[in-house]
Amino acid sequence: MKNNRHPQKYILIIDDSNAVREALWRILNGHFKVFLASSAWEGLKMLSRDIDLVFLDLMLPDSNGLEVLRQIKNDYPSIPVIIITGYSTEDTCINAFRIGARDYIKKPFNDDEILQKAELLTNIFVAQKRRHVPLSENNMKDNRNHKDIPSHILNGILKVKDYIDRNHTSPLEFSDASRMAGINRTYFAKYFKLVTCCTFKDYIDTIRLERAKDLLKNKDLKISDIAETVGYTPKHFSEVFKKAYGISPSKLKN
Numbered sequence: 512m513k514n515n516r517h518p519q520k521y522i523l524i525i526d527d528s529n530a531v532r533e534a535l536w537r538i539l540n541g542h543f544k545v546f547l548a549s550s551a552w553e554g555l556k557m558l559s560r561d562i563d564l565v566f567l568d569l570m571l572p573d574s575n576g577l578e579v580l581r582q583i584k585n586d587y588p589s590i591p592v593i594i595i596t597g598y599s600t601e602d603t604c605i606n607a608f609r610i611g612a613r614d615y616i617k618k619p620f621n622d623d624e625i626l627q628k629a630e631l632l633t634n635i636f637v638a639q640k641r642r643h644v645p646l647s648e649n650n651m652k653d654n655r656n657h658k659d660i661p662s663h664i665l666n667g668i669l670k671v672k673d674y675i676d677r678n679h680t681s682p683l684e685f686s687d688a689s690r691m692a693g694i695n696r697t698y699f700a701k702y703f704k705l706v707t708c709c710t711f712k713d714y715i716d717t718i719r720l721e722r723a724k725d726l727l728k729n730k731d732l733k734i735s736d737i738a739e740t741v742g743y744t745p746k747h748f749s750e751v752f753k754k755a756y757g758i759s760p761s762k763l764k765n
Contacts, residue, residue, distance in 0.1 A: 519544045520633045521561050525554030525579070526568035526595055531618070535566060538622050539629060551579045558587060563633045566616075568595045569603065577606060584611035591632040591708075605665050608706060614672075623722070624676065630721040635708050660702060667692030668699070668706050672714075679718040680742040685711055719743070720755050727764045734760050 522543045524535050532547045539545050546562075548554035551574035558565070565583060569576030576594070583592055594607045597618035604615055614628050671688045688711060689699035700711065707714050719741040726737045737760070738748035752760045 520563045520637065521546065522564045522566065522629060522633070523548065523554060523557055523562045524566045525549075525551065525571070526566070527570070527572050528568070531568070531595065534620055535625065538620070538625050542626065543629065543633070550574075551576075555579065555582060555586075558583065558590075560587065562587070562590055563636050564629060565590060565592045566595055567592050567612075569607075570596075577610060580607060580610050580612060589636070591636055593628060593632065604669060605662055608665055608669065609660070613706075613708070623725075626725070627718060627721050628676070630724075631714075631717050634717065634721075660705070664692075664694055664698060664702050665706070667694050668702050671699075671703070672707060675715055675718060679715060679722065680740065682742070683715070716751055716755065720752060723748070723752065723760065724763075727760055730764070734764065 520543045522539055523546045524532055524539075525548045526532050526535070527549050529549075532549070536545050536547065543563075546557055548557055551571045554565075554567075567576055567580060567583070571579065580592055580594070583590065588611065591613040592611065594604070594612045594615040595618070596603065596615060607615060613632055616625060616628065671692045674691065675683065685700075686696065688703075689696045692699055694702070703709075703711050703714070709717060723737055723741045726732055726740060727734075734748070735745040738745045741748070743751065749759055749761075752758075752763075756763070
């Protein structure tokens, strides 16, 4: 059981490859409590409301990954799922997002990218639970809406999201992002939030701040250097960091 005062974040990895499970465990262990499953049957048996994030392989020995995703979203619609794929195509990602996946990772893995994605989605999920957001109606509505997103809009959102994940320190204006997606500003704002559970600005801030938290562990780095590394001025960085985490970066570093 979780301690409500100091909640441990729980991650479930469902993948039949020993190498993949071990690689993800190595990256995530120490930051999260990690559970491992080698089949769809085993993973679904281990799934519960305590799980804060699922990493799900699309190729499982006893079931199609997309079918497992459907069952997860049917039983626990609010739990975020990251798809693991080594052969990902645009159509595969779009189908996964339509069913309710929140993100995807491609093999071979990038350690920092995986940790950032896990921190982002678990932070959002835990924050929703703390605000007592219902697990049913709002999230079920979101999953139904995914099915109604036109393919060209969903593809545009994924294109921008992928760019931010890989280039989060580079400046990207909202208007430039909507043009990159090929969507007008109103639709871009609406569907970006629907797919990522964040506004465009909040998503960029969260990605940057999670990277900053990792850099703050390095005692040799100055806070001003960390701020510039993740794309902020030192003053703005301190303000945004304290607003997000309730503590200044200097106090966290010390």
